Amino acid sequence: VLTDPDLKRSFEHDLTGGWSGEALLVVRPADTAEVAEVLRECGSASVPVVPQGGHTGLVGGGTPRDGELVLSLTRLTKIEPLDRSTLQITVGAGTTLEQLQQHLRAQGLDFPLDLGARSAATIGGMVATNAGGQLSLRYGTMRAQVVGFEAVLADGRVVERLSGLLKDNAGFDLTGLIVGSEGSLAVVTRVRLRAIHLARYRCTGLFGLASLEDALRALERLKQAAPSLEAVDYFEGRGLEHVCAHLGIRQPFERTYPVYLVVDCAGPTEPIDELASVLDYVEESAIASDSAGREQLWRYREAHNETVRALGVPLKLDVSVPVGSIPAFTTALRRVVEGLLPAGELILWGHLGDGNVHVNILGAPPEADHLEEAVLRLAVGHGGSISAEHGIGLAKARWLPLCRSENDIETMRRLKQVFDPTSLLNPGRVLDV
């Protein structure tokens, strides 16, 4: 139990600087039984609880707001032995993605999900937010990787489904429901995950393109010609300029292009030919198949987050639209931001193959409701969602009606009631109640 303000601090302020609040105290239980005890005690004392993983979330889902108790799960790091016959592994919710990746790779396996925050993001947090990342195009989001869970309900009772059976239709799908529930239905303590064989060959291409339309053509070609396709991320020339200035490095090509793609192919045979199928649609390219070279190419994309953070506190909005609507959405978005915030700067990147756009607006005032609403409405107007992979958290609870009907929200509200009748678990998150 941490009560010292200095010790509590990192649990009270998120990475972006956008969310912070005082925690009554921070508790760091060591196992499921201790988590259950904390929840029972909080229930008796009517103390609201905010579960927290690696605290890398971007929507205030795990940051205290107003004197809640922060329930940090980072000590639940037990990794159980791999089940070789099913390639499944059960890990504690506090295991980081990187720890899991290293553990699996040492055994010739890999985890079919990756994201930039891997060194701190925990499996429990990734379950809570149904994390996505660059590999979803091929393997799906976190929900597709979770084959079982153990969680503590708000009243301290434990529910466990860890058998990992490939077919198990005994009742309602609580596993899928827990994934993406952002800690507001139950506190995940253990997770059973599927692993995959480590690809023998992997290569990365960085490509400069003339337009988003060309990027979509390149994506379509890759989807048809490259069964080894794993990731198709994108960013823009204006973002790249900031990244290179921030990192103090040169741009990858002589020219700056409007759009860049970072593409990964991986498989049991050398996938460079498959990757090269994209060349008809690109202006310039760099390809690497060694890990240092690959990391260098990905760095241009992955450093966008820290670069934008270094430039100020951005308004960050993670949205998705149908893949084919990305160009039209981007044009309309640029117009909206210019209209509402002439001095602002719009920096975009994301997972092109999933229609997932990370909207970052620099120069927005701290309370930019009108701007936020305009961007989210625009995504929904293009057939999209107000949250692609970051969840709803505190940031978007009030905007949920933009993309979910009244009947839908009322159903979710009742679900919340079932799991957490006293509303002590993650209050005000996901649903604006």
Next chain:
Amino acid sequence: VLTDPDLKRSFEHDLTGGWSGEALLVVRPADTAEVAEVLRECGSASVPVVPQGGHTGLVGGGTPRDGELVLSLTRLTKIEPLDRSTLQITVGAGTTLEQLQQHLRAQGLDFPLDLGARSAATIGGMVATNAGGQLSLRYGTMRAQVVGFEAVLADGRVVERLSGLLKDNAGFDLTGLIVGSEGSLAVVTRVRLRAIHLARYRCTGLFGLASLEDALRALERLKQAAPSLEAVDYFEGRGLEHVCAHLGIRQPFERTYPVYLVVDCAGPTEPIDELASVLDYVEESAIASDSAGREQLWRYREAHNETVRALGVPLKLDVSVPVGSIPAFTTALRRVVEGLLPAGELILWGHLGDGNVHVNILGAPPEADHLEEAVLRLAVGHGGSISAEHGIGLAKARWLPLCRSENDIETMRRLKQVFDPTSLLNPGRVLDV
């Protein structure tokens, strides 16, 4: 609205002869609005409702028991235009699997799930039961194919999530929850599904093996050597003898083997070499790559159901165990059945790659509770589930505590309350309440 006893009959008796009951009446709405109206009226009049698709279920989930209204969804057969960019398609709940397959195949696509009852089983019923079948090994069960749904709640309100976005974390996963809820949470009216490209080459192998242990070795080899692997089903020599007698055909090989595998490989290149990787572990083999030949090989496996039905009313129990436990489970099962029902006959087949065993016992009396309980306990004792892919329905509601904890069942019971406060939707199904 059907009230005539002769017209109602096929809605009142299931395929197996194991489940039947009188329907107050049978209603066949034409669209979502009519489904909503029926549910509202039933709510006002306190009439319990049993939703029904193709009525091919094997656990009494869609068969009336005691004067319920049968809500047949078979008229909801609208197939909306394919979305080429995402390969997604939205269809009415009453569309049969075969109609969907034919529709997609005419466009060079396919549906990544197949099962023997394809000509009658509806998409709505397959969503309700989270159907499995022979392709789950590669593509997952129905839940993995459903990217959106529209359903009518018990009170007639409609919830719709049909955007089909690849990433959409706006609130709780109602889609996954509806899949597998067996019509007891809501009535599914439209479903958005993912399609896949039709494989250019497909081949089927039928293999005779010396033992289940060899079958597991063959499976392991295929999983490693054949990326094109789609299905690994199995049956036994004693089942094959019945099938051949029933169909009046010769056995595929001169000898009868203890175990047979039916294996499908499919991909953009000829997969016969990959299929042949299994040959080290098999005694005899037949391979076909033309559709007539392939159908003939699959026929030995698929005719098991009708054969067993022709021999009497079998006790049918669909269970799953961890794949590696199939031999031990089978040995123990044989012993249990011999002990409890010396005159009975045990016929087994299933989806080996999923650990999914279809247990059929001939000669069991109509009320064979002790036998049923013994078999289900045995599956759970081997780390398995009382239901792999057929659901719980009426058949297994009372056995759910064998594989779900009290906390788990209590959570599901509350979920049911949320969706259906007056318990008029599919009463007594899934949960024994």
